[in-house]
Every structure is written in structure tokens, then in C-alpha cells.
Amino acid sequence: MSSTPDDSTAVIRKTALNAVHRKLGAKMVDFNGWDMPVEYPAGLIAEHLAVRSGVGIFDVSHMGDIRVSGRQALPAVQHITMNDASKLQLGQCQYSAMLYPQGTFVDDVIVHRFGENDFFFVINAGTREKDIAWVRENTRSFDCKVEHLSDDFTQIAIQGPRGVDVLQKLTDADLSKVKFYWFTRGTVCGLQDILIARTGYTAEDGFEIYVPTDTATSERVWNEVLAAGKEFGVLPCGLGARNTLRLEGKLALYGHEISDSITVWEAGLDRWLKMDKAEFIGRRSLERQQTDGVTRTLVGLEMIERGIGRDGYKVLDENGKQIGQVTSGSYAPFLKKNIDLAYVPLSHAKVDAVVGVEIRGNAVKAKVVPTPFYKRPKRS
Template sequence: MEGLKKTPLFELHNKLGAKIVEFGGWAMPVQYSSILEEHRAVRERVGIFDVSHMGEISVRGRDAFDFLQYILTNNMGKLEPGKIVYSLMLYENGGTVDDFLVYQIGENDYLLVVNASNTEKDFNWIREHAHGFEVEVNNISSMYGEVAVQGPMAEVTLQKLTDFELGSIPYYEFRHNVMLLGIEVLISRTGYTGEDGFEVYMAPDKAGKLWEEIMEAGKEYGILPCGLGTRDTLRFEARMPLYGHELDENTTPLEAGLSFAVSFDKDFIGKDALLREKEDGLKKKLVGFEMVDKGIPRKDYEVYKDGAKIGYVTTGTHSPTLDKNIGLAYVKPDYAKIGEEFDIMIRGKANRAVVVKTPFYKRQA
């Protein structure tokens, strides 16, 4: 793990016996016990993740709102202090620079929480396009440690550590200056698992103490530390995109089924390309599929129909929740209808699959 960046919780992961892997330039835990056990803990009880590798970029100044309107696809007018919106940032050709969450901290003060592997790229892209706007852009990632507490028992677990009424935070909102056992945090009700849960941001030197306090508070509910392996199976069942899989510089939000995060009633970088795409029709479309044959699909496996290649798999695995082999794939739009059958090439052999409705998993409200 030499040369890799390490989160404030790295030594703690080693102590817990986590299997460490490289992810986006970081040394991160991929699993502690087993991906299956950790997955079930989050779906049924509560799990805690180290997400300190995520990037944080501050955009402040008189023109902050106008600037974000220009570089992001979603409408920043949906925001007010304490609210969060999901958005994408595009190249002129409509391809995706990144997808992330935007937190409005105050008037003309925004926090962008971006993908770890894209932090530097995003920061440079934002700075390059800030000319002509009165804004200050800073990469403040080193100022934060971050943990995600996810699952049906996430709220009761964290509530033990604070007098602040966590039930008062609606989904996709946050509060700052909340005290968890004397530690000041920013806490948001978001997540990447398909479950209820919270992301907790704190000073890096407080991360270890907070992790241990949350583990203690969640003990009676069967809390487990969870790694990147589980984070991936959970987000995938909930059909949440992962940059480098469902999104990249050659993929538009319309192809990825993310048009809800695109506001065409304003100007933004990449808008013209998306309008042309709407007019000309999509070249590919993201679909969910279930294997009819026994094979497990994996990223980059080719998709065929009647002997002709029609697409490729972006993510595939055995779903712990559904106990089925499922995947996401980009295919030509003609083959994207529910019930459509095609073949996934697994080790040179055609394995039948059928297009199904997504998300594969949706929690009961």
C-alpha cells in the first residue's frame, strides 16, 4: 500500500483485520468479515463505512449561484441553506466529468462532495471555468473525515450520541454544528445504499473516536463495519451509478437514465449536446437485466443479440438481497424494453439474460 493516500481511519481498519485494496489512489477496506454479512447488516440493521476518501470542494462568492448554474446540470434554484441536490458536471460534448452532491451551506456558499478518484480532475475543471465569475474555489478535502451510517437502525444508533433530534432532518437535507458526544459534525440524511442513513463529516483527528463511539452505540443492533465491496453491491441493487462504470466521459446523463438531474430551462456546459441527443435519439441506453442462465455477469462483458454485439455490461454480480445474478448494461435502444432477451458473453459462452425493471431493490418507506 506504499504511495497510496490513507484516510484518518486507516490504522483502525488494520486493527479490525480489514482486507485493504487500492481504490482511486487510496488504500481502502474492501471487506472486514464478508461482503454478504456486511450487505445483510445494512439491509436489515445498520452498518458503518469509512468514506473519508470522498472529495470536498468549496465554491463561495458573489457569483457562486450563477457559476454553479453554468457548470452543473441540475437547477441550483432548488437549493436553500441546509438542502442538498444531486447533479452532474459535463463536457461540451455531453459526456460526464463527474456526478456528485451539492450542499448549500449559506448564501453564496456551497460544498460539492465529489467522487474520490475524480477530486483533482473536478477541482481543476471547476477552477478553469471560473474565469469571469467572482467566486473562490478551494479543495478542502483534507479538512474532513467522513463516515456513513446506513440501514434501518441508523437513526436510533446515532440518536444515542446526540441531543439533536435527528428525525427532524428530512431526506437530502443536512445540519451543521451538530454535537455528537462533544464532537462537532455536519450531518446529512443521504446515502449510497438504498437504505435510510446519514453521512457524518468531522475534523480528521476526531474520526477514530467517533467511529468507535458509533460502533459502541450500534452494538445492540448488530452494527458491522462495512467495506467498498458491500458499498458496491448495495448501491448497485438500488441502481445508483458509479463513475467509471455507469458514467464516464463518453456517457451522457440521458443515456444513464439521469434526466431528473438535468434542468433544460437554464444554460449549462453540455446543454447543446444533450438537446441534439434528444433530437437525434440516444445511441445507447442503460438497462437492468437478470440472468436466465447460471453465469454471473461482470463489468465489460459483451452483450449480444442474434450473434451481433449490441452493448456491454457496466456492473454485474450476484445480488445478496434478491439471491439472483443481475447486472446493468448499455445496449442499443431497440433492445432496452422490459422483457427483451439477449446474451451475455461469459468466458466465450453465450448466457441468456432478460431486461427487468430497476431499481432491483427499493426499501419499504
């Protein structure tokens, strides 16, 4: 990567694949200070559908990486995350989050267990500096080493039911042995010892590979993945499709469904919250909140009347009074519906409850629907 890791907003950052995106004709946008492709000439809808039915590839090198290793790495990771990292086997990953003492979110993370006391966190682009500072500060009393590795990897996501077929052509690792949310290491495109994780942010099967960040290598791997995927109709996909894919799957986005003012209980992410493990940051508040109960909760909405509820739009009750807010809303390309994630009071959170979404001054009807909106079909 061409910029320094701790230079937060002054300079627009570019991934090693920036020139490739431009050559492919991508529309570029500033995303959290990164110059990233939002869509390619095929268009967002085509990209979204490629991932649902075949395969699409994404440059997600803007995501950050932190490694925590050393004698007390496990207790350190247990202290700063809400899931139970002791349950992870070597080669396994888990969805987790780092929390503030209030039980709200520093960031959500994927924790990979490299060794007994060796963990690798994948973190969000927009929270990189905050996260690394948080991890350093809150692991200080443990005997472990914290490394900020965000600029060491070009991270390429190969997503969709045919992702496995594409990547298998390029690696000696037996991908049929790698289950969802597990990882392995292998030779990829001739590069040895590459991290290959069966993870993603599309609500689809897929892999994320972490290759060296120099431009020549990054471009070569990207182009080889595209070439290998040609027979499966692979499309390069931008952040636009990444957002609609994750929205259909109800995957949280930091700054939207989760933030420093939303608790784990409210976000409905308690499936990954392990209250039975030892102390961790946020636990005490979460215990109290569990007793008190929540007043608002994250629900899925589907527009009944014509209109698209967008991020930040107001949610209204039957009298037109604001009762909540849309956190993410869009046309959903696979479902062909207009959907939202929104925080609403419990009184309006039951499936089939009807609310209004304020669109350009009008209350447009929507109803609460079960989530995730999309669940990938089981494949043998």
C-alpha cells in the same frame, strides 16, 4: 490524511481510519490509489444485509469535497452543474453532475447548500484532481472562491434503517427533523458544529457525517458509532458491500455507468437534468441529443441462466453479435440474484427482452428487468 492532496497516483493514500480497519481485520485493496477496506471478517454478504435490515458504517473519507462560496457562487454552480441549484433551500442537498460540453460526465456530485451563495460538493475519490481543476477553470469568470477541502474531513457513512437510531444517541441534533437529502449541523460525539447529512450511496436511509481528519478524533468517532450501534447489530462495511448496495439501487458509479463518453440521456439521469434553467456547460449538446434521440440506453439485466455477468462483459444479441456491454455486474446479496447494469441498443431495452451475456466464451441468457432492482420499503 497522511498524503498531500495533489499527489495523484504515486503514493498510496490512507484515510485517518486506516489503522482501525487493519485492527478490525479488514481485507484491504487499492481503490483509485487509496488503501481501503473491501470487506471485514463478517464478510461482504453479512455487511450488505446489515445495511438492508439494520445498520452498517463505512469509512468514505476518500470521497472529495469542494466548497464554492462568494457573491456569484450560485450562478457559478448553475454554470457547472446540470441540476437546478437555485431550487435548493438552505440545508438541502441535491444529486447533480458536472458535464463536459459534449453532455458527458466530468463527475456526479451531491451539492449541499450551506448558504445563499455557499455550496459544498461531494465528489468521487478517483476524480478529485480532475474535478477541482475543472471547477476552478470553469468558475474563473465568476466572483466566487473555490476551496478544495477533500483532506479536511473524515467522512463516515452510517447507513440502514437503524442508522438514525445509532446517530441520534451521539448527537444533540434532532434527526427526526432532517429529511432525506437534507442536512443539519450539530454536536456529534462532543464535537461541535459537525455536518450531518441524510445522504448515502446504499439505496437505504442513512447519514453521512464529516468530522475532523486527525487520527485520534477520527478513530474516537468511528469507535463510538460502532459502540452505539452494537444494540442494532451494526457492522463495519467495506467497499465491496458499498458497491453491491449501490448496484441493487441502480446508483451510478463513475467510470462504469457514467463517464466522459456517456451522455446524461444515455445514462437515464435526466431526472436530475434541468433543461429549463439558464445556460450550463453541456446544455447545447444535450438539446441536440434530445432532438436526435439516443441509440443506446442503460438497462438492468437479471441472469436467466447460470452465471454472473461482470463489469466489462459483452452483451450479445440472439445471433451472438455484440450489441452492448455490462458496466457493473454482480451477485446481489439482498435480492439473491445475479444482476447487471448494461448499455444496450433501444431494440433490446424493453423489459423482458432477452439478451446474452458473454461469460468465458459462452452466451448466457439474461433478461431486461425494471430498475432499480431494489427500492427501500417506505417506513413511517
